[in-house]
Amino acid sequence: MxxxxxxxxxxxxxxxxxxxxxxxxxxxxxxxxxxxxxxxxxxxxxxxxxxxxxxxxxxxxxxxxxxxxxxxxxxSGLEVGMHARVMLSSVTKDDIPLGDIRSLKSTWYEFETLTERLQSAGLSVEADSRIDFTSVRTEIQRHLKGKYGFEVYNFQNTPSDGGSPERVTILESHRSHLVIGIFGSKTGWKVPDQDPLTPTFREWRAALETPLKFKIFAFKGSLTVRKPPALEGLVREITDYKNGMIYVEFGDAADLFASLESAVQDYVNKAVAGYARDYAAKQPNSETEQWLLLPYRARVVEMRSALERVAQWQGVKQGMLALDSSIQPVELHCVPDNFSIPESRKFAAYIFDDETSGGKSDLTGTLHIVASFGGVTDLQTRRHLGNFEAAEVYSAPWGFYATVPASGIQCLYLPRCINSLVMQSKLSGAISWLAEHAQQITALATRRSQILKLVSGPADSARISKARTGRP
Incomplete structure (x- = not known):
């Protein structure tokens, strides 16, 4: 239609x-x-x-x-909006050196009036003068909105809808496309509840769940100051993530503005390139038409060949994927139609059972990757794992990651892979997500390996004994 x-x-x-x-x-x-x-x-x-x-x-x-x-x-009939949304998250009780703002001449929005704006706010423009965080954040908000057209959320300047501040800001950290945190030395006010973190750091904890959209700019030396244990753990998680990938230190406001502009430029470039690539990939092409004309079994063969080729481009070598400091075994599977169709789903029906059969000698916890020509739903992934209640499912634009933590079973589901371009786009996103959660993936694979050894140990011993005696 x-x-x-x-x-x-x-x-x-x-x-x-x-x-x-x-x-x-x-x-x-x-x-x-x-x-x-x-x-x-x-x-x-x-x-x-x-x-x-x-x-x-x-x-x-x-x-x-x-x-x-x-x-x-x-x-006149279309919804206004679709602006990228950015959240500014910081405590406003600090002040920092201003620095040499002349270095911002070619990058900062309406730089020619920056000196006038600072002076009208009662601030000195000398490099060794100091500027408060409220003024810093106001200038950043103006820059992001004016230069990029972003919709900027700043809790202090946003009318409340009646919800508690900590709940509203946590929701916003999930909703925003980019979360920018700025840290000087103050930790903010304490909420009278069981959570030891202040609202600002709760926002950061929430943003850390999707680290690719999270950037922290910290005043030099501020993160090394001794902090309460709960905050210390969060700070360590931020600074250790991929060797400091999501945080940058600054020495003054000019340095902060320059670093923020560079980070936003990088984020925008990646977002635009990724969106254009994904949009092009989702369009049906001659390969899609060719697969559609094939019967299920032949379609699976073609899809499997394409998936193996794409996986190799993404770093899967001889069934192994490097994740952080570990090597994760993977197995590739294809489903020729919607996962809801039994005749289609049967091509991946017993992939977890196969781990405990066939007399495998390595017995390594495997990460399964299932590319489906048709759609896949959350409920279908849970049923596929064989333990509906215990399954944990993570949803993302590229598909689903599902696991049963108790058994260590893990599987990626890539829906609507209508051609190899879509496969490449979805698998690339999935592998990026795996890299972010490498420690969790490796731990589950180790657990799966230990369980398989326990399950197969007696069976292997019996099989070896029969082989030696010649008994059936």
């Missing part, structure tokens, strides 16, 4: 006008345009596609394409 929604019509027109798989970075977020001017370079094929959209969609208030490479698009 053809998608006749506004977004569906526009996407269809753009797909027909340009092969996205050939030009994966040529993507315009036209469906999310709000009633405002969107000024971007536009090639002729987009102009023609947008014109056809105007003819089809009566909700368009107006559409003009001025000379050159700019266009104005106004929609």
């Amino acid at each position: 053809t998608d006749q929604s506004p977004c569906g019509v526009i996407r269809a027109e753009l797909r027909s006008a340009q092969p996205f798989t050939k030009y994966p970075t040529t993507f315009l977020a036209i469906p999310w345009a709000k009633p405002a001017i969107r000024t971007v370079p536009v090639p002729e094929w987009v102009k023609r596609a947008v014109y056809r959209c105007q003819q089809q969609l009566r909700f368009a208030r107006g559409l003009t394409i001025p000379s050159g490479s700019l266009f104005l698009l106004q929609f």
Whole structure:
């Protein structure tokens, strides 16, 4: 059935006008345009596609394409928004040296009026003067909103909806696309409950659950000061993560602004590249059509060949994947249709049973990777593990990671792998997630190995005894 929604019509027109798989970075977020001017370079094929959209969609208030490479698009029936959301999380009781703000000339938003803004706030612009955290955060918020168009959440400047502050900010740390923490030396006020952490550090603990969107900027030497045990553990987890990947030290405000700008640029570049690649990968291509024409068994063969090739590109060598300082055995499986279809699901039905049979000599805890041509749901992964109640399932844009901690069984599920490009995109995201949780994955694999040795030990001894005596 053809998608006749506004977004569906526009996407269809753009797909027909340009092969996205050939030009994966040529993507315009036209469906999310709000009633405002969107000024971007536009090639002729987009102009023609947008014109056809105007003819089809009566909700368009107006559409003009001025000379050159700019266009104005106004929609009245689409939701306003889709801005990236950034959370600023810090304690405002510190002040820090200002530093040489002249170094920000080429990068900071409206730098030419920065001196005037600081002076109007009653601050000196001398390099050895000091600036309070409230002013620092105000300037950062202005920069992120003005230069990048981000929607910036700052608890102190955001009206409350009536919820408790600690609950509201924890929710925001999960909701935001990027969480920026700034730390001087103060730890903030204590909430009268059982949690030993202050609200700010609770936000950081929540953000640390998805470390790729978390950046901490700490004043030099502040993280080495002795702290309460609970806070000490959180700080250690932050500073030790991938050898300090998510935190940066700064010596003054100018240094902080420069480091933050560099981190945001890196984050935006990765986000745009990843989004363009994923969008292109999700479009059906000739490989998709070829797989669709094959019967299940032949489709599994083709999918398995593609998955092995893609896995090798992602670092899986001879069934082994390097995770941090350990080597994790993996096994690849493919399902030719939706996981809900028994005839399709049977191609991965007994992958966990096979670990305890066949007389394997290594008996190493294996991480299974299942690529499904069709969809997979949370409930289906739990049933597949064979222990519905005990299963723990993590959901992500690339699919699901599921495990039964007691037995050490682990499996990745990559749904809707309609071609090798989708496989590559999803497997790349999954392996990045595995790298973040390498310690947990390795511990479960070790547990699985120990259980398999206990289970297979008596059976192996009996088999060897029969072989020596020649008895059946």
